[in-house]
Amino acid sequence: xxxxxxxxxxxxxxxxxxxxxxxxxxxxxxxxxxxxxxxxxxxxxxxxxxxxxxxxxxxxxxxxxxxxxxxxxxxxxxxxxxxxxxxxxxxxxxxxxxxxxxxxxxxxxxxxxxxxxxxxxxxxxxxxxxxxxxxxxxxxxxxxxxxxxxxxxxxxxxxxxxxxxxxxxxxxxxxxxxxxxxxxxxxxxxxxxxxxxxxxxxxxxxxxxxxxxxxxxxxxxxxxxxxxxxxxxxxxxxxxxxxxxxxxxxxxxxxxxxxxxxxxxxxxxxxxxxxxxxxxxxxxxxxxxxxxxxxxxxxxxxxxxxxxxxxxxxxxxxxxxxxxxxxxxxxxxxxxxxx
Numbered sequence: 001x002x003x004x005x006x007x008x009x010x011x012x013x014x015x016x017x018x019x020x021x022x023x024x025x026x027x028x029x030x031x032x033x034x035x036x037x038x039x040x041x042x043x044x045x046x047x048x049x050x051x052x053x054x055x056x057x058x059x060x061x062x063x064x065x066x067x068x069x070x071x072x073x074x075x076x077x078x079x080x081x082x083x084x085x086x087x088x089x090x091x092x093x094x095x096x097x098x099x100x101x102x103x104x105x106x107x108x109x110x111x112x113x114x115x116x117x118x119x120x121x122x123x124x125x126x127x128x129x130x131x132x133x134x135x136x137x138x139x140x141x142x143x144x145x146x147x148x149x150x151x152x153x154x155x156x157x158x159x160x161x162x163x164x165x166x167x168x169x170x171x172x173x174x175x176x177x178x179x180x181x182x183x184x185x186x187x188x189x190x191x192x193x194x195x196x197x198x199x200x201x202x203x204x205x206x207x208x209x210x211x212x213x214x215x216x217x218x219x220x221x222x223x224x225x226x227x228x229x230x231x232x233x234x235x236x237x238x239x240x241x242x243x244x245x246x247x248x249x250x251x252x253x254x255x256x257x258x259x260x261x262x263x264x265x266x267x268x269x270x271x272x273x274x275x276x277x278x279x280x281x282x283x284x285x286x287x288x289x290x291x292x293x294x295x296x297x298x299x300x301x302x303x304x305x306x307x308x309x310x311x312x313x314x315x316x317x318x319x320x321x322x323x324x325x326x327x328x329x330x331x332x333x334x335x336x337x338x339x
Contacts, residue, residue, distance in 0.1 A: 009066030017237035088131040103143035126329040135318035157190035158313040179230035195262035240267040243276040256284035258294035
């Protein structure tokens with residue numbers, strides 16, 4: 001067990017269900033400091049701490065100050081469907097943001113727990129720890145650098161105000177229709193795996209795992225799931241691209257979100273992606289959405305930014321992805337020659 005060195009009167013313990021509200025308060029206090037908003041809901045916190053990839057009693061840490069107010073929180077978890085990638089999440093209350101000691105101890109605790117989890121990973125494969133930090137969060141980014149993490153990619157939250165709905169123009173031979181998620185699920189999964197097969201650093205996921213991920217996406221939205229906002233671009237009967245969206249009412253406004261967008265490699269550069277996005281914008285506008293956002297992950301930031309800027313979007317916030325190797329891949333055994 002990592003020994004924390006806390007100020008006098010402070011204490012550390014695992015999280016408990018009753019802590020959900022103050023964990024929510026800490027997350028939103030940090031978001032107000034960084035971005036001026038409060039995007040996290042109680043439902044998000046409940047889902048976060050109830051994930052099957054996470055054991056709250058063993059892999060969470062709360063640090064309370066001398067007034068028993070929440071000063072920091074951390075947790076570790078296994079990657080989705082993965083035995084070789086593990087996640088680390090940490091947050092420090094804004095009033096303690098500049099405490100290098102607090103950030104460093106959260107990292108040290110998390111890495112120790114992750115190394116323990118990694119013992120159950122594949123015996124030969126490379127094992128990594130992954131985490132993120134807002135681009136403007138200098139204190140957390142500095143702590144990750146001190147702990148030996150390296151930058152691997154950038155996540156961008158993109159947004160557009162839908163004043164006038166755009167016009168979508170698909171290339172000849174390509175049509176768009178609303179998906180029927182359960183009937184089209186196999187075709188969507190095939191398209192998804194094709195979209196991502198040539199992306200750098202992407203770990204190819206088993207087909208069954210992708211199917212489960214899509215089903216969870218549907219189940220988690222519950223009664224709010226609207227299948228009429230899932231769009232597929234087709235050439236004949238083949239799905240060549242997809243744009244999966246949702247619309248939610250927040251603070252008396254209806255906001256649209258693009259959850260997943262992809263175009264198969266053979267169809268890139270023909271305008272399919274831009275047409276899908278504009279078609280989605282038009283449909284979301286018809287449902288009352290006057291703002292649409294999406295998350296873009298990129299290692300080729302300039303190219304992808306040009307695409308989204310061309311359809312009217314701009315960066316709202318940036319989050320940096322980090323990775324630290326916990327164990328390298330084993331060297332292959334030498335081949336013995338029969339003589």
